[in-house]
Amino acid sequence: MTTTIKTISTFATSLLAGVLLSACHPAETVSSAPAVAQEKTRANASDLPHYLTRDIQDEIFYFVMPDRFYNGDESNDNGSTTEPLSAGGFDPTHKGYYHGGDLNGLQQKLPYLKELGITSIWMTPIMRNQAVQANSAGYHGYWILDFTEIDPHLGSNAELKAFIDAAHKENIKIFFDIITNHTADVIKYPACHGEDGLQWLMEQGSDCPYKTIAETEAGQGYQAIIPKGQENVKTPAWLNDPKYYHNQGDSFWEGESAVYGDFSGLDDVNTDDPFVVKGMTDIFKNVISEFKPDGFRIDTVKHVNMEFWQEFAPALVEHAKSEGIPQFFMFGEVYDPSSAFLSQFTTVGKMQSVLDFGFQSAAQQALVDQKGTNVLAELFANDKDYLDEDSSADQLVTFVGNHDMGRFAHMLQTSAHNYSESEQAQRTLLAHALMYFSRGIPVIYYGAEQGFVGEGGDQASRQDMMPSKVKSYNDNYLLATDKTTADDNFDTSHSFYKTFADFADVYIKNHALRYGKTETLYAQDSAGMFAFSRTSEQQNIVVVLNTATTEQKVELDVNAKAITSLYQSENSQQNAQLQQNKLAVTLPALSIAVYQID
Template sequence: MMIKLLSLCSLCALTLVVNVKVYAGEVSEKFTAKAVKLAPYQQRDFQDEIFYFVLPDRFYNGDKSNDLGAAANDTKRAISRGGFDKKNKGMYHGGDLAGLTEKLPYLDNMGISAIWLTPVLRNQAVQNGSSGYHGYWIVDFSEIDPHLGTNAALKNFIDKAHERNIKVFFDIITNHTADVIKYKECHSSDGLTWLLEDKNCPFKSLAQLAQGDTYTPFIPTGSENLKTPAWLNSVDVYHNQGDSNWVGESAIRGDFAGLDDIDTNSDKVVKGMIDIYTAIIDEFKPDGFRIDTVKHVNMAFWQTFSPALIAHAKTQGIDNFFMYGEVYSFEPELLSPFTVEGKLQSVLDFALQGALQQTLVEQKGTDVLAKLFAQDYLYQTSHQDIENTNANQLVNFTGNHDMGRFAYTLKESDYNYSEAEQIQRNLLAHALLYFSRGVPVIYYGDEQGFVGDGGDQASRQDMMPSQVVSYNDDDLLASNHTTADDNFDTSHLFYQSFAQYGELYQQYPALRFGKQSTVYAQSKPGIFAITRSHTFSLNEQEKEQNLLIVFNTADQVKALKVLDSGIYNDKDAKLLYLSAESQGDDKIAPLSFAIYQLP
C-alpha cells in the first residue's frame, strides 16, 4: 500500500512528497491512534503514553469572559487581574481551560494519550513589564488562575479528558513563588524602584551570611497577605540571599530571575510543600506531575517529597501516579542522580534533545546517539518506596518553551537547509522520540509546523489566530498558513505523521517497553540502527517481540549491507514500516527510517 502525503512550501515552488509503505495490514489506513483503544487510564503504565505539552493561554480561547483574569471588584485577587494584550508576546492572549476542553478531539485524533499543562495555579498577573501567562509566578497554590478559568473548569477538563481515556499532568513548582519579597539594600521602601544601577541583587553566600553580611528582606505595604497558604507570607521561609548567578551555591539558594526562592532546606517548608500538593491531588485527581526547576532545589527535598506524594496518590486510588522533573542539563551523569538519589521517577531527557541537535542539525555522526544510549544504565534504580526506574521512562522531546523549537534551530543552521530538508529532519527527529527508548512529548504547535524566532517568548506562539507581529511573519513548515490563522489543521503533514507514529508506538509493545541495543552507528551522518526486544503476555501466553529500527541521518541513500551480521537480512526480517521510498530493498532513503520485525 502506498500513501502519499503532500506538503506545499509557502515560499517555494517545491512540493515535498513523502512515500509511506505499510505492510501486511499491520497498521490501519487512517492512522488514528485514539486513546480509547488503549488500556484504561487508571491502569496504564507511564511508558504507554504519548504526551502533548501545552501552554493553555496560547492554545484556544473557549471563554472570553475570563480574558482579564480576576473580576474588577475582586479585591482578594486583584493581583491576578490584567496583563491581557493579544498583540504583545509577553502578555496574556486569552487561551483557557474551556478552550482546551473544546479541542480535546483534535488531540485525541493525533494519538495523544496524556496532556501536560504549564502551571495553572493563580499567578501574579504582571511583574517587570511582562505577564504570568506561562503560569510560573504563583501566589496562590490552592486555586486556578482566573485567566484560565476556575477550579470547576479544571475539574471539568480533567473529567472530559478521562472520558476519552486521556491523562492530565500538572506542571508544579516548589522552588519559588512570584516576586513579592524585596531587599532594603536593593529596593525603595515601596518595592517599586531599584537602588542598584544594574537592577540586580548580587548573591550572598552562606559564608557571607555567617559573617553578618546579609540582606534585609521586607514585603511592601499592601502585599503582606498576597500568598496562599498563609505560611508563604513569612520572609523566614525563603533563602533571601539575592539573585542567582546560576552556578555553585547560588543555583540552589538564589532567587530565580528575581522570584522568591523558597527555603526547601527547612523541614517546615518540606512539610508545607507536601501538604500543598497532596491537597491538589485530593481536589483535582491529576494523573501525575511534571516538576519545574528540579536542579535548583536541594536533593534531600526530593528524597522526601517524591515518595510522599506517590504514596498519597495511591490512597486516592491513583495507583499509577507519576512524576518527572525538569533538570536543565545535557549530560546523563547530571540528570540521573535525580532518579537514583532524588527518588524522582523520571526526568526530561535533555541529553537526548542535545544529541538530536548534534546529529540532525549540526550533522555530527550517529555515534553521538550510540554514546548517549550507552549511558542508559545510569538511570537504573530499585527503591523500596517508589517503583523501579529505567531509561525507558525518560521523557523525550525535541524542543520546548524555554530553549525554543527544533524547527527554529534547523532554520538558523549554518547548513542553510531548504524547507523540504527542514521538514524531513524535523520528522526524523520526532521519529527518534517515538521509536527509541523513552516516552515521547510533542510541544504544542510542532504538529502544525511552528518555527519561532528563538526561545522563551519567541517560541510560545498562538494556535488560535495570533495578533503578534513577530509570530505572524514566520513561514510555517509544510503549510501555507501563518500563526495569524487558526492552526488546528488535521490534514497537516506533521499532524498526520505523528498520528502514524502514535499508532505504531501503541501497536508494538517493544517500542514502549523493549530493551534497546545499538546495532550500528558511524562517525558521520548515516545509519543508526537499534533493536527493541520485549517479552509480554498475550492471551495467557508469553510472546516475544524483536524489532529493528533503522534511521538514516544522511542526505543521501545508504545501503543496509552494513547490518548484514546476523541481526538483519532481507529473507528473515519483515518490513513493517518505511517512511520514504528507496531505490531497492537493500537501501534506505535519505533522512528516513524503517521498522522491521525480526524472527
C-alpha cells in the same frame, strides 16, 4: 536465498515527499512525488489500557501552554475580579502578556488531540499567578501566588475538574506542571528595590547581586521586606513569611547560587527547612486530593536541594495511591544533558523520572549539527546510569524542543548549514520519528504538529495555535503549509499532523516500541546510518535511520527467518532484504524504517 520483506502498513505521508513543502514557497523542489493520501483508522488513547491502570511507558505527551492554545471563554480574559494582583495582563498583541487561551479551550480541542494520538496532556502551571511583573505577565504560570486556586485567566477550579473528567472519558491523562523552588516575586530587598520595596530594581536591567551563605551568616546579607499591602497575598498563609525563603539575591546559575539564589527575582523557598518540606508536601497532597491529576512535571528541580526530593517525591506517589491513582507519575526538569548529572535525581533523589535533555542534545547534534550517529550510540550507552531498583532510562521523558530553549525547527532554521525549508521539514520529522521509536516517553511541544518554527527560545517560542495578533509571530513562515500564526492552526490535514498521528499509530500498536530494551546495532562517526533494536518478550523490532543527505546502505546481523515492515518513510517495499541472517537496508536521505524481526 533472498527474502523480500512483507509490508503490513503503508502510510500516506513520506518524510521526503513534496507534500512537506509549503504551498507559499513554490521555488522549493524535491526529488520524489508526494504519496497518494489514503484514509486509515489510526490507534489512539482508546486502544490502550484504562488511564488509571495504564503504565507510563504507554504514554504520548502533548506539552501545551494553555494561554496560547485556544480561547474557549472570553469572559475570563482579564483574570480575577476580586484579587488585584491576579487581574489584568491581557494583551493578545504582546508576546509577553496573556492571550486568552484557557481550560475551556483545551477541553473543546480534545478531539483534535486524541486524533493526533495523544494519550497524556502536560500543561504549564495553572495555579493562580501574579498577573504582571515589570514588563511581562504570568501567562506561562510560573509566578504562583496561590497554590489552591486555578489562575482565573484560565478558568475556575470547577472548570479544571470538568476538563480532567472530559479527558478521562477519552482515556487521556492530565499532568500538572508544579513548582516547589519558588513563588511569585513579592519579597523585596531595600538595597535593590528601595526602602518601600516598590522599585523593580534601583539600577534598571541589573540583578540583585547574590549574597553567599557565608556572607549571610556573617550579617552581610539582605534585609527582606514585603511591600505595604502585599503582606498576605500568598496562599497557604505560611508562604507570606520571609523566614521561609533564602533571601540571598539573584542566582547566577553557578555554585551554591544555583540552589539558594532567586530564580530571576522569584522568591526562592527555603527547602532545607523541615517545616517547608512538610508545607510543600501538604500543598501538593491537597492538589492531588482535590483534582485527581495523573501526575506532575516538576519545574527547576536542580535548583532545589537533593534531600528535599528524597522526602517529597515518594510521599506524593504514596498519597496518590491512597487517593485511588495507582499509576501516578512524576518527572522533573533538570536542565542538563549529562546522564551522570540527570540520573542522580532518579537514583539518589528518588524521583521517578526526569526530562531527557540528553536525548534532546543528541538529536540536535545528529540532525542539526550533522555530527556522526555515534552521538546517539553514546546516549544509549549511558542509559546504565539511570538503572536502579525503581527507575530506568525506559521511563525518561524525551523531547526535541520546548518553551525555554525553543523549537527544533528554529534550531534548524538558524543552523550554519543553511537548510532549505524542505530540509528543515525533513529533519524536523526525522527528529520526532527518532523520539517516538527509541526508548523513553515522547513529548510533542504544542504547534510542532502544525510546522511552527518561532524566532528563538522563551517568549519567541510560545506562539498561539488560535489566530495570533502578535506581529513577531505572524511574520514567520510555518513548515509544510501556506498558513501563518495569524490563522487558526488546528489543521488535521497538515502533513506533520498526519505523520505524527502515524508515528503514534505504530507506537501504540507495537509493544516493543513502548517496553522494548534498546541495543545499538550500528553507528558511525559521520552523518549517515544508525540502527538499534527494541526487544520485549512479545516482539523484536529494528529501527534504521539515515541522517545523511545521500542514499546510504547498512548490513545488520539479525537472527530471523522473515521481517515485516512496520513503518517506512517512502512507499518503496524494496529497501530491505534478508539473506543468511543479515538484514541489508538501503535508505534514502533523511529517512527512517521500522521492521519487526520474525
